[in-house]
Amino acid sequence: MVTALYNLAIIAAEEGEHAEIHAGDGGFFGETAGIMLVLPFVSFLLILAFGKRLKHKGGEIAVAALAINLVWASVLFYLNATEGVLVDFTYEIANIGSGMVIELGWVLDGLSILMLFLVNFVGLLVFIYALGYMHGDRRVDWFFAAFSLFAGAMLILVAAPNLIQMIIGWEGVGLASYFLIGFYWEDLANVKAGNKAFMVNKLADVGLILGAILVGVSLGTWDFAAIDLAAFEGNAELAAVAGVGGLLLFIGAMGKSAQFPFHIWLPDAMAGPTPVSALMHAATMVTAGIYLMARLFPLYEYMASNVRTTMIVIGTITLFGVGLLAIVADDIKKVLAYSTVSQLGYMMTALAAGGYTAGLFHLFTHAAFKALLFLCAGSVIHSVHSNNMSDMGGLRKYMPTTFWTWIIGSLALAGIFPLAGFWSKDEILATLSHEGYTTVLWIAVAGAFVTAFYMARATFLTFFGSFKGQAEPHESPRIMTVPLVLLAIPSVLFGVLNIPGVSLGNVNNFTVWLGNRVVPMGDHHAEAINWSLAIVGLTAALLGILLGYVLYFRDAETQLERDSFEIPVLFPLLRKKYYIDDLALGIVALFTGPFARFANWTNTYVIDTVPNAIGGSVKALGGFVYGILDQKVVDGVFNGVSAATDGAGSAVRKWQTGRVQQYAAAFVAGALILVVLFVFVI
Amino acid sequence: MLLSQFLVLAAALFAMGVYGLLVRRNIVLILLSVELMLTAVNINLVAFESYLVTAEAIGQIFAIFVITVAAAEVGIGLAIVLMIFRNRKSANVDDLSLMRW
Numbered sequence: 001m002v003t004a005l006y007n008l009a010i011i012a013a014e015e016g017e018h019a020e021i022h023a024g025d026g027g028f029f030g031e032t033a034g035i036m037l038v039l040p041f042v043s044f045l046l047i048l049a050f051g052k053r054l055k056h057k058g059g060e061i062a063v064a065a066l067a068i069n070l071v072w073a074s075v076l077f078y079l080n081a082t083e084g085v086l087v088d089f090t091y092e093i094a095n096i097g098s099g100m101v102i103e104l105g106w107v108l109d110g111l112s113i114l115m116l117f118l119v120n121f122v123g124l125l126v127f128i129y130a131l132g133y134m135h136g137d138r139r140v141d142w143f144f145a146a147f148s149l150f151a152g153a154m155l156i157l158v159a160a161p162n163l164i165q166m167i168i169g170w171e172g173v174g175l176a177s178y179f180l181i182g183f184y185w186e187d188l189a190n191v192k193a194g195n196k197a198f199m200v201n202k203l204a205d206v207g208l209i210l211g212a213i214l215v216g217v218s219l220g221t222w223d224f225a226a227i228d229l230a231a232f233e234g235n236a237e238l239a240a241v242a243g244v245g246g247l248l249l250f251i252g253a254m255g256k257s258a259q260f261p262f263h264i265w266l267p268d269a270m271a272g273p274t275p276v277s278a279l280m281h282a283a284t285m286v287t288a289g290i291y292l293m294a295r296l297f298p299l300y301e302y303m304a305s306n307v308r309t310t311m312i313v314i315g316t317i318t319l320f321g322v323g324l325l326a327i328v329a330d331d332i333k334k335v336l337a338y339s340t341v342s343q344l345g346y347m348m349t350a351l352a353a354g355g356y357t358a359g360l361f362h363l364f365t366h367a368a369f370k371a372l373l374f375l376c377a378g379s380v381i382h383s384v385h386s387n388n389m390s391d392m393g394g395l396r397k398y399m400p401t402t403f404w405t406w407i408i409g410s411l412a413l414a415g416i417f418p419l420a421g422f423w424s425k426d427e428i429l430a431t432l433s434h435e436g437y438t439t440v441l442w443i444a445v446a447g448a449f450v451t452a453f454y455m456a457r458a459t460f461l462t463f464f465g466s467f468k469g470q471a472e473p474h475e476s477p478r479i480m481t482v483p484l485v486l487l488a489i490p491s492v493l494f495g496v497l498n499i500p501g502v503s504l505g506n507v508n509n510f511t512v513w514l515g516n517r518v519v520p521m522g523d524h525h526a527e528a529i530n531w532s533l534a535i536v537g538l539t540a541a542l543l544g545i546l547l548g549y550v551l552y553f554r555d556a557e558t559q560l561e562r563d564s565f566e567i568p569v570l571f572p573l574l575r576k577k578y579y580i581d582d583l584a585l586g587i588v589a590l591f592t593g594p595f596a597r598f599a600n601w602t603n604t605y606v607i608d609t610v611p612n613a614i615g616g617s618v619k620a621l622g623g624f625v626y627g628i629l630d631q632k633v634v635d636g637v638f639n640g641v642s643a644a645t646d647g648a649g650s651a652v653r654k655w656q657t658g659r660v661q662q663y664a665a666a667f668v669a670g671a672l673i674l675v676v677l678f679v680f681v682i
Numbered sequence: 683m684l685l686s687q688f689l690v691l692a693a694a695l696f697a698m699g700v701y702g703l704l705v706r707r708n709i710v711l712i713l714l715s716v717e718l719m720l721t722a723v724n725i726n727l728v729a730f731e732s733y734l735v736t737a738e739a740i741g742q743i744f745a746i747f748v749i750t751v752a753a754a755e756v757g758i759g760l761a762i763v764l765m766i767f768r769n770r771k772s773a774n775v776d777d778l779s780l781m782r783w
Contacts (some may be wrong), residue, residue, distance in 0.1 A: 658782030660775055661712075665704050 025087040026108050028577060029075045033106050034089065036072050036116060037159055039065040040152025046144050051141030059131045062144045066124040066151060073117040080113045081507040084516045088161045088225070099220055102232040104168075106159035107224065110516030111294055111360070113523070115158035115287070118364060122283040122371045123151045125483040130275035132479035133382060143183060143273065150176035150276075154284035158291060162222040163212040166292065170208065170256065173285050174201045180276040181269045193271035200265040200584075204255020208292075211248030214241050215299075224295055231298040231520040239303055246304030247408050249296060257289025260318040263341045264581050270333040270387075274378030277333055281340040282371035287543055290347045290363055297356050301522050301680075311352035316440050319345025319447045321578070326454040328574045330563070332377045332388045335458045339369055339413065342447060346428055349411055349440060355431030356523040357511045361546035362428055362508070364493045365420035369412035372487035376406040379476040379484065384469045388463040390467035390560055398473040403463050405484040410459050412491045414452035414541045417534075423495035426534045427526075430500070433533055434524050445540045452541040456548025461563060500526040688729035696722035707771045709766070713759045720752045 026033065043065035053060025059486045079085050090105030107111075127147065134140050153176055157169025174197075182194025216222040218241045219230055230238045253259070258266040265288065270277055280286060293300070293311075302306055323342030326335045343366050350359035384391055396403045412419035415426070425448060432441040467473060475481065496502075498510035511525050556562040576582070695718055702715030724745040731741025767773050 656782055658779035660778075661704055668700055668704065 011615040013092040017183065024079060024083045024085055026076055026079055026085045029072055029079065030085060030108050031089065031107055033072055033116075033159070034122070035074060037106060037152070038157050039069055040148045040155065043148040044152065047141055047145040051368070052143060052354075056131055056135075056142075056144075056148070057140035058144045059127070059134070059140065062147050062148045063124065063127045063131065064125055065148060066120055066296050070117075070120040073113070073120040076108060076113045077117040077418055078109075080110060080516060081513050082150075084513075085109065085113060086516050086518070090161050093481065100216070100222075101650065102164050103162055104165050105161050107161040108159075109518065111291075112158055113516075114364065114514060115283075115291060116155065118287075118367050119151060119158060119283045122367055122487075123259075123279060125486055126275050126279045126282075126371060126375065127151075127186050129278075129378070129480050129483040130273075132477050133275055133378055134273065137273075138184070143180075145274070146176055146179040146183070149286055150180060150279065154288070157288055160224070162224060163216060163227075164222050166295075167212060169211065170252075170288060173288060174198060174205070175286055177201075177269070177272075177276075177280060180280075181272040183272050183276070187271075189376045190271040197265040197269050200262055201255045204252050204262055206252075207248040207255070208252025208492070211245045211250075211252060214248060215245040218245070227296065227425055228517070228519045231296075231302045234302070242299060242303035243306055246296075246299055246307040247310065249292065249299075250307055253289030253292045253348075255289070255315065256292075257286050257344045258318075258341045259289070259314050259344065261580050261584075262321055263322050264320060264577075264584055266341055267329075267334050267337040270331065270337050272425075273291050273540070274333065274374060274381060277337070278371045278374035278378065281336070281374060282367040286340060286344055287363055287367070290344065290351065290359065293351045294350065294356060294360055297351065297521055297523075298519050300352070301354060301356070305595075308352045308354075312349055312440060315345045315347075315349030315352055316443050317345070318342065319349060320443050320450065323447055323450045324570075325455070325574055325577060327450070327457065328571055330381065330389055332392070332458060332462060333374070333387055335389075335454055336370070336373055336377060339373075339451065339454065339466035340366075342451060343370070343413075345643065346425065346444065346447070349444065350428040352438070353432050353435045353437055354523050355428060355435075356521040357514055357525065358427040358431040358523075360514055361498050364497075365412070365424040368487055368494055369409040369419075369421060369491040371486060372405060372409040372491050373413065375480070375487065376402050376409060379480055382476055382480070383473045384471045386469060386471070389458065390558070390563070391471075392462045392467070393465040393469070393555075393562075394463070394467040395473055396463040398467070399475045401475060401481040401484060405481075405488045406459065406463065408488045408491050411453040412544060414455050415448055415537060416452075416541055416545075417538055418492075418495060420491050420494040420555070422534075422538065423499060426537055427498065427500070429533050429537050430526050431524065434526070435529065445536055448537050449540040449544040453548050454542025456545045457552050457563075460548060460552040460617055464553060465562060468558060499529065501528045508528045546570045685729060685733045688725060690724040692725040692729070695719075695725065707774050707776055709763045709775055710760075712775065713756060713763070717752060717756065719752075720748055724748050727778075 024030075040062075043061045046061050047058030051061070054060060068248055076085060085108050087109075088105060088107035090103040092103050094102045095100060127144075130144070130147065134143055137143070144343060147465050150173065153169050153172025155169075157166055157173060160166035178194050178198045181197050182191045184190045185194075212222065215227060217239070218237050219235065220237075221227070227238070231242070255262045269280065300311070319342050322338055322345065326338035326342070329335045329338060333618075343362065347359040347362050347366075350362060379399065380392065380395060383395070383399060383402075386392070408419065412421040415421045418634055429441060429444060432444060497504070503509050503512075517519060551561060551565045554562070556564075573579075686703075697724060699715045699717075699719030702718065703712055706712050706715060727741040727745045727748070729741075732741060734741075763773060766778065770777065
């Protein structure tokens with residue numbers, strides 16, 4: 001069951017001629033880490049069975065499951081930080097021939113431990129928040145059941161030792177997200193949003209599955225460690241398919257991580273309850289694509305380098321183009337959604353440029369402050385009963401905790417020194433600069449400006465000026481504000497985990513933790529802070545906030561007047577989302593129109609003839625069996641027998657006259673006949 | 683005396699019984715005719731026993747059995763007749779043809 005992950009690492013170490021591996025096996029917590037994959041599903045079933053009867057409709061079960069998980073994740077996180085953990089536990093499920101086996105289990109290395117910690121940490125806080133947010137809502141028990149499923153599927157995904165288990169978790173996440181996006185299914189728009197998310201993801205999943213088949217079959221294994229090692233060693237079979245396989249897997253990642261042009265599902269996914277958005281954007285679902293790229297980073301780093309060009313183009317379009325869309329959004333959650341897509345573009349660009357640590361560090365910090373921002377938005381929505389910023393304004397006075405935590409999250413997202421986002425974004429810029437992607441670097445800096453600008457706009461429209469809505473705003477209950485504060489702390493502090501060239505004593509730093517992989521990642525680590533780049537990035541962010549202040553700080557009669565700033569051509573284009581949604585709908589309509597009619601015609605006149613013919617002959621046979629065999633032959637026999645019996649009875653019963661002397665006469669006559677017979681005949 | 687004389691007597695009695703059974707309408711007389719036929723049988727039994735001379739006297743024993751059965755039969759028969767007469771005020775068999783189709 002314990003496979004040779006450590007041995008593979010030693011082989012890789014010899015191959016690369018670098019120092020030997022220092023890593024433990026996690027001890028008891030490593031052996032039992034599978035409990036983290038099981039508990040959310042246990043919680044799912046328990047909530048379905050007993051949720052309705054509990055005080056919080058099963059929310060307490062979901063919180064308890066993740067709280068236990070977080071103990072394991074924290075211990076493993078600590079072990080990985082101090083001594084390193086590199087081990088996997090797999091169990092063979094099926095042998096499908098040709099030496100290929102399907103295994104399930106869990107892998108514990110720097111990357112998976114980071115993600116396990118992130119999912120459980122953010123998940124627990126969001127679950128606690130949801131106890132308050134969903135209180136008294138519809139179907140709360142089903143909400144927590146699906147939410148547990150969501151977290152559980154993501155844990156299955158990030159702990160996957162091979163592509164097969166990753167696909168299982170991948171689809172589980174997709175299914176749970178479908179349940180949760182369409183959670184308020186009474187409204188057709190929400191159902192359509194769920195369908196859209198599911199369909200777009202399924203389209204991209206074709207790439208993932210084809211890529212998995214291609215890579216797996218050519219190499220004879222789906223094991224990530226084996227794929228990484230093969231890529232590192234320059235395995236010829238893998239090299240032959242690396243380009244196409246890498247591109248197909250990237251298409252899968254584009255779908256889950258909402259890269260252009262697959263980003264269209266993510267803003268619509270805001271239809272779900274806000275805690276769902278928070279979890280989906282921070283730790284689960286959208287990070288899955290980034291995680292896949294990071295998991296297979298050696299494949300792209302050492303082999304499929306031509307795919308990286310595609311990745312970097314897509315990532316750059318996503319980080320800047322989709323980020324611009326947040327400028328015109330009125331729905332506060334959509335601002336955050338486009339912001340997430342943009343940040344995912346940063347991560348993808350960083351990974352594509354060879355910044356393994358940079359991309360994942362941004363994922364790590366982004367998870368903290370984006371979850372925080374969504375939970376703040378949820379708190380605001382909970383208070384004013386509207387998603388639209390045109391119904392908000394001036395909330396700073398009514399909701400102080402939400403306001404201050406939102407400010408921390410916004411500044412972290414904008415990349416203001418010394419909050420978490422500054423360090424991770426700076427690291428991405430440094431990677432782009434080091435790898436020589438100058439154009440992309442300047443687009444990323446412009447993206448930082450746009451990020452700061454739309455966050456400033458959202459902040460001023462929501463929290464400053466005077467209140468424009470109908471409701472009576474109030475601060476949210478403590479069960480919601482406490483998670484906000486708990487998420488604000490890492491939003492401030494996570495940055496210090498990976499300051500270039502700084503080691504946090506004997507626990508080293510994030511780069512070392514994340515480097516505990518089976519093969520060296522080969523990415524560049526800066527030895528010192530690149531102050532000139534940091535100042536450029538910080539200046540762009542500050543300029544963005546300044547522009548937002550100039551345009552949106554002043555108060556006006558209505559929120560729409562405040563938000564009336566307009567750039568011709570660009571803003572109308574942004575409001576139409578570059579027509580990409582319309583294009584996608586057009587393609588869909590192409591199928592639903594003529595193609596559907598053709599399918600209908602084929603169905604009616606070609607395919608249906610066979611069942612119709614079979615049905616017709618069966619009907620005729622049935623008519624024959626009923627009309628002739630049953631009605632005439634079988635019934636004829638029984639009717640004839642009964643009619644004969646009836647006739648005979650009718651004839652014979654006349655003899656029973658009730659007159660005793662007639663019977664006696666017949667008796668005597670019989671006796672006389674016998675006498676005659678005996679006397680004269682015999 | 684000859685056996686045939688007894689047999690003729692018995693046959694005559696039996697024929698009279700049969701006639702009475704078939705033509706009488708009063709139930710009591712019909713029962714009487716049945717007794718007459720049983721008597722003819724008893725004469726036959728005793729006559730054959732007397733002429734065939736067996737040691738066991740089977741004929742006489744049978745005749746006594748028949749007399750016993752006939753007594754019981756008449757007892758029950760007359761009781762039934764009495765009940766019928768009380769209920770229907772008639773002892774005519776033509777009035778009693780209810781057990782028919």
